[in-house]
Amino acid sequence: GQLSPWPTYTSGQTILQNRKPCSDDHRKRSSSWRQQSIGIAKPRYLEQLENYLRKELLLVELGKDSAQELRLQPYREIFEFFIEDFKTYKPLLSSIKNAYEVMLAHQREKIRALEPLKAKLITVNEDCNERILAMRAEEKHEISMLKKEKMKLLKLIDKKNEEKISLQSEVKKLRKNLAEEYLHYLSERDARKILITDLNELRYQREDMSLAQSPGVWGEDPVKLTLALKMTRQDLTRTQMELNTMKANFGDVVPRRDFEMQEKTNRDLQEQLDTLRADYEEVRKEHDLLLQLHMNTLKERDQYFAELQEIQRTSTPRPDWTKCEEVVAGGAERWLLLTEGKNSDQLVDVLLEEIGEGLLRGKDFFSGLGYGESVPSFLRFDGPVENKKPTRKQVIEVLKDAWKERIAEEEKEKFQDFFFNFLERRFGTSDAMAWAYTIFENIKLFRSNEVMSHFYAVLMGKTNESMHVKHLETVTQLLKEMTNVDSQNEGIITIEQFSTVLKNTFPLKKEEKIQELMEAGGWHSDGTSADVLSYRSLFMEDEEGRREPFVRKVWEQYLEEKDEYLQEIKQELGMETYDLVTLSKLRGALMSNDPSLDKQTMNTYISQAFQLSESELPEEGNEKEETIAVQLQLILDRLHVVDIRRIGPREQEPAS
Known part of the structure; x- marks a missing residue:
């Protein structure tokens, strides 16, 4: 229908004149204006829109599951009616509507993305609360047990104290009894002495009477008898004096038997007292230790609770790696092959390699690095360089051919110069630089590939080529050796033959290391593996140069053994990381750690450690050895680059 400008056409009537509010004219005009305003009706189109909106809202509210999104739909339709009817303002109103729709869609996506996180946070919060409650219950139980133990120990201490008091009272009682017994024995001794004196006097009187009554006495000389009596009395007087002296000197002495008995009793009581004191000190120390342990436990609990809160605040959900299946070339099957046996950190490297490969293939030219000294010799070029865009298989074939030519080379030149000369011989002088940049960017990107990572490490001087060459020789x-054991040339050997070959090839490896190699080759210790083994499959590799687990395990064990060997040298030196190590000390540590080390190999290790040529090394025992010194950490880093391994056992076997 027609659109009415309501209520704009009444605006001229609503303008009041400049009158005083309290005047009669002002009152008349106000009342007349109210009457006119009441009489003005809304436009028909506005009433239709309001009725339609009221009806739609009523229908939405009658629904049981009326969402907020449904309540917006009637308003959205009313706004579209406005846009369609107001042709002049349609672009502006449409842009306004679109802006609000985009913002609402963005907010809906944001809410939808945050809903799983909210559920995850609720789950984590409930889990953490349960763990906290469990920890509190466990701590409460432990605290109750400690309190019971404390009460038990306190009762034991009280019992020991009571025993100590009873023993002290018993010792006091024994001392009192000892004093009484001493007085009793003293009186008995005095009475015994008096009785002995009386008995002696009676015996003397009886002898005198017997002498007087005997008939032969009258025939003796009276002078002789008088003299004998006088001498006897003198002896009696002297004996009496000695007896009095003995009484005076030893009157208060306790008998030795009683003294030893009391001394033994006192010693036993003293030992019991010392034992009780030691037990008391031990119990006190244990109590203090338990208190300290309780305080440490409380601190650890508070620390773990703080860490838990921090983790709850900063935790993020783990990535869903299955989302990469649709992005990586090859689909889910290739992504499963790439991610097999890898952790999250390695998966990030794989994903970066895939992204980098796409960026590398999209680049047509590389920028030359110039002719600076820090630039490797095979990359010294200024200007754009063409990207040859080879496949990963082509790069690996080039690297393998380079290794074959390097091993067969008689006069060894620097590896970087050899690599560039090899590219010139293979691709020509004009394309050599382009292939050098292309291969360098590829091997720098694909670190997870063994062939590329080893070649990049040797090319950049991070490892010595002798490590890779020795590994190839070992494989x-x-x-x-396995081919020699296979007399029928069937490609199959027994598990016993496989174990014998490993032990003969690696005589210094421990038994658990041999078992690890056998398990990597397909043998299982639980007896589920077959008795024979297809050994040729252990040395196969795919088109991207990936080796079988057996060859990879040989390389991993070599790196572990090299690290152990360097640590043993460090322990043999017994020095800190930044201490200076002289040439003579390093020579002694090498000989002590590996007695089977020959002179040529030792000189090779020492020249690498001190960055000296073998002709510059001083003779053994020369004073100049003490003047050459390098930090221990620097020596270990230099030796870690080269092929260093144990030649013989740590201690030589005695000759039979």
């Missing part, structure tokens, strides 16, 4: 020797 070749293993294959040769």
Whole structure:
């Protein structure tokens, strides 16, 4: 229908004149204006829109599951009616509507994305609360047990104290009894002495009477008898004096038997007292230790609770790696092959390699790095360089051919110069620089590939090429030994033959290391593996140069053994990381740690450690050895680059 400008056409009537509010004219105008305003009706189109909106809202509210989104739909339709009817303002109103729709869609996506996180937070919060309650219950139980133990120990201490008091009272009683017994024995001794004196006097009187009554006495000389009596009395007087002296000197002495008995009793009581004191000190120390342990437990609980709150605040959900299946070339099957046996950190590297490969293939030219000294010799070029865009398989084939030519080379030149000369011989002088940049960018990107990572480490000087060459020689020797054992040339050997070959090839490896290699080759200790083994499959590799687990385990064990060997040298030196190590000390540590080390190999290790040529090394025992010194950490870093391994056992076997 037609659109009415209501209520704009009444605006001229609503303008009041400049009158005083209290005047009669002002009152008349106000009342007349109210009457006119009441009489003005709304436009028909506005009433239709309001009725339609009221009806739609009523229908939405009658629904049981009326969401907020449904309540917006009637308003959205009313706004579309406005846009369609107001042709002049349609672009502006449409842009306003679109802006609000985009913002609402963004808010809906944001809410939808946050809903799983909210559920995760609720789950984590409930889990943490349960753990906290469990920890509190456990701590409460432990605290109750400690309190019971404390009460038990306190009762034991009280019991010991009571025993100590009873023993002290018993000792006091025994001392009192000892004093009484001493007085009793003293009186008995005095009475005994008096009785002995009386008995002696009676015996003397009886002898005198017997002498007087005997008939032969009258025939003796009276002078002789008088003299004998006089001498006897003198002896009696002297004996009496000695007896009095003995009484005076030893009157208060306790008998030795009683003294020893009391001394033994006192010693036993003293030992019991010392034992009780030691037990008391031990119990007190244990109590203090338990208190300290309780305080430490409380501190750890508070620390764990704080860490838990921090984790709850900063925790993020783990990534869903299955989302990468649709992005990576090859789909889910190739992504499963790439991620097999890898942790999250390694998966990030794989994903970066895939992203980097796409960026690398999209780049047509590389920028030359110039001719600076820090630039490797095979990359010194200024200007754009063409990207050859080879496949990963082509790069690996080039690297393998380079290794074959390097091993067969008689006169060894620097590895970087050899690599560039090899590219010139293979691709020509004009394309050598382009291939150098292309291969360098590829091997720098694909670190998870063994062939590329080893070649990049050797090319940049992070490891010595002798490590890779020795590894290839070891793998070749293993294959040769297994082929020799396979007399029928069927490609199959027994598990016993496989174990014998490993022990003969690696005589210094421990039994658990041999078992690890056998398990990597397909043998299982639980007896579920077969008795025979297809050994040729252990040395196969795919088109991207990935080796079988057996060859990878040989390389991993070599790196572990090298680290153990360097740590043993460090322990043999007994020095800190930043202490200076002289040439003579390093030589002694090498000989002590590996007695089977020959002179040529030792000189090779020492020249690498001190960055000296073998001709510059002083002779053994020369004073100049003490003047050459390098930090221990620097020596270990330099030795870690080269191929260093144990030659013989740590201690030589005695000759039979």
